[in-house]
Amino acid sequence: MILEEFQPIFHPRSIAVIGASNDPTKYGGRYFYAMRERSYQGKLYAVNPNAADIDGEKVYARVQDVPDDIDFAIVAVAAPLVVKAVADCAEKHVRAVQILTAGFSETGSAEGTEWERQMARIARQNGMRIIGPNCFGVYSPESALTLLPGPDFPSEIGPIGVISQSGGFTSFLIRKAMGLGIRFSKVISYGNACDLNEVDFLSYLEADDRTKAVVAYVEGVRDGKRFLDAVKRTSLKKPVCIWKGGLSGLGSRAVASHTASLGGSKQIWDGFFRQTGAIPAVGVEEVLDLIVGFTHIPNFCSKRLSVVGGGGAITVAAADALDPYGISMLEFPPETQQSIRRYLAPSGNSVRNPVDVGTPVFLPFTLKPILEIIARSELVDAVIVEHWVTNFMPSFVQDLADVIPSVRDASGKPFVVSLPGPCSSSDTIDIEETRWKYREWYLSQGVPVFETIQRSAKALGKILQYNEFVQRRKDQQA
């Protein structure tokens, strides 16, 4: 049912851009050009009383003049003209409207707040739905729908659904995710949420089979009880990672001038996360780490790990980072230790688990047998390898890159790579390029990659905790 309701938003058969313009520095112009560049299969109409044509395309003065039904209208006119545009859409029986324009309740002005109330009323009275105002809107790669300012957003579909009160966050997340091979099912920046809000979009993503994990950036929640119930329900089916912006006193004031939302106290949100099983994450990096993890090892639930690194502090750091999540590294029996030791220098390393091979320069012909021995151990359910890319190894080596995926495949146990950032300046950017090639290779092989051992541990720990939560709930229901 809910999937049907959102058809005009995520799979519109026709779109009108109200405020379309020749000027690509204006939102209406950018949006129209962006959609034309993509392979949108429906019909795209330009509406603007002050333009005769846009790059040769016919422009209609009012949306009512378009000789076709309109599923979805994008409004990108100045704030004082928005209510009229929304009323025009209602008259035309447009099914859903997305309002990019800002300048409403988030400004705190009486006028802007009143305009926002009026557009919400028009929508309610006419059975028309609104996304926004003050938002970047919908990115639905399946329908070649993009949100601003992304004409270049990937056209492939992926497993991650995003709902966000911040347009900046959605567009930065999609861009950062591009280089990590992460793709999205649907992304919605919903801004002030005068009509459709976080609960509506979450319910959609809950029902959407293409969406395997949900990420939410939330500043304020209109109806706490409904949101709590929706997250609870969704969490049992797929992970829900939430970045709650404005948890501090200062942050909560910043939220008010961003989307006119109320923050809610940290204490309330701590309880919320405990009850729902939603996964808290703060900042784009933490969110991306969770996405990478849930994309490649969604069912990760290993508590007995081995960590392999090329320097002593890494293994100590790994142990410290994994311990808070109840993840252990059991000491290998003497036979296993001896088998590993055969491939190492006589000293300067450690083979008890964690395994310190003593040098950051990994060689395929020693790394492979060592990882095979480790992966065969009954004490090990999963392996983290900290792989350094330094100036000792200036180019991508396929033999080395193949080791981890091949041992993973042969053992059936999950492998994770920690691939620390580079050690150089813009003169030696080639080292970073090499590192990105390793990262892309591992990700293309389904091996999640994180930048530090601390971030690896955090992502794995949170995925583990989520899967334990779901299991506990299922046990309780059984």
Next chain:
Amino acid sequence: MILEEFQPIFHPRSIAVIGASNDPTKYGGRYFYAMRERSYQGKLYAVNPNAADIDGEKVYARVQDVPDDIDFAIVAVAAPLVVKAVADCAEKHVRAVQILTAGFSETGSAEGTEWERQMARIARQNGMRIIGPNCFGVYSPESALTLLPGPDFPSEIGPIGVISQSGGFTSFLIRKAMGLGIRFSKVISYGNACDLNEVDFLSYLEADDRTKAVVAYVEGVRDGKRFLDAVKRTSLKKPVCIWKGGLSGLGSRAVASHTASLGGSKQIWDGFFRQTGAIPAVGVEEVLDLIVGFTHIPNFCSKRLSVVGGGGAITVAAADALDPYGISMLEFPPETQQSIRRYLAPSGNSVRNPVDVGTPVFLPFTLKPILEIIARSELVDAVIVEHWVTNFMPSFVQDLADVIPSVRDASGKPFVVSLPGPCSSSDTIDIEETRWKYREWYLSQGVPVFETIQRSAKALGKILQYNEFVQRRKDQQA
């Protein structure tokens, strides 16, 4: 007094490499070649009973055969031969010995532990000092002394002193710091610390005027009381950042097989940090952020900030990240808001403070006047600017890069840049290269750069807390 004592270590007039070899894959070979490549002004002697010459240089069978006094000997022979080499050094009246070789108490073997005891005894009885065993040793750019494996470590001197129980950490830190323009006064990897330990080196760095801030990676501490006193004393003169490895149960076991140290509980260390004013940091990234901060704005103590960004979530995120450190962003009066607004689009931005300019694409001719207005405000003591480098701006723009340093200079208030990581793949590495150029430019102008707003806030917050601690202690003593 203490500076004098360490002369043979940090400024040796002559060095003997015991275990020097033609083979650059062996530590003795690598060390000898590395030192030859550098511009070490003293005399370098090779010792090895099994080599006639190394690349044309004379090799002595025993250190006693060298026809010169030896200040500093580097021992890089197999573990069973180390005690004899140390005894030879004592006979030769060598003043200090650095033992790279591993395979002693950290292995847990009775034999290795006994050897380590013997070499410590020989040193004590002969007034000779030992660094190590199981360490990378000393990097002292002033004397062209390098630690392994760094023939390419910078030869310039900087303000940061490092003491570390892990060689891997020191070498990774120096390499990562290279691209950030960070340079070091002295770096010491001291491994098992059978003689000279963390207290000795800290006392040296306390007295060393070249060292303006100290970083320590510590796994275990031999004499807690002495270490506490040394850190307390040093903290009043210069910041001491400590990464304590092995604070978790699992980490403490990993420490034992790395450097045979005892960990100490988290509770004890929490008290330690409170009492001493030392700054806790976990992981290379956090340590580097503190180094960058203390290098460029050591006296940072601003509690009233302005944050400028190009997207709403950034300002909310900044507020959340700064709040825990007691840093506030006071709302600008209407006049200031109006002055800023003149340079912005009519809507989609926020000027109350934080300031959201509405777009990540900064233009010099609007950014400059906005930052000038903000820096002039009496409500603002320092400014963070979140600067994105995206595919909209594919090359370094000097006009834009000049804005922040020039407004900083004119206002006299500290500026900090948050410069988030890239959004692309190895095909578009040029965006990252551009970002690094901005980073290098800002750092060269004394503007600290951090990768995210969360990391900016954490570094500033910790520097602020340190300066408040020192002030409180001074007030108490007055």
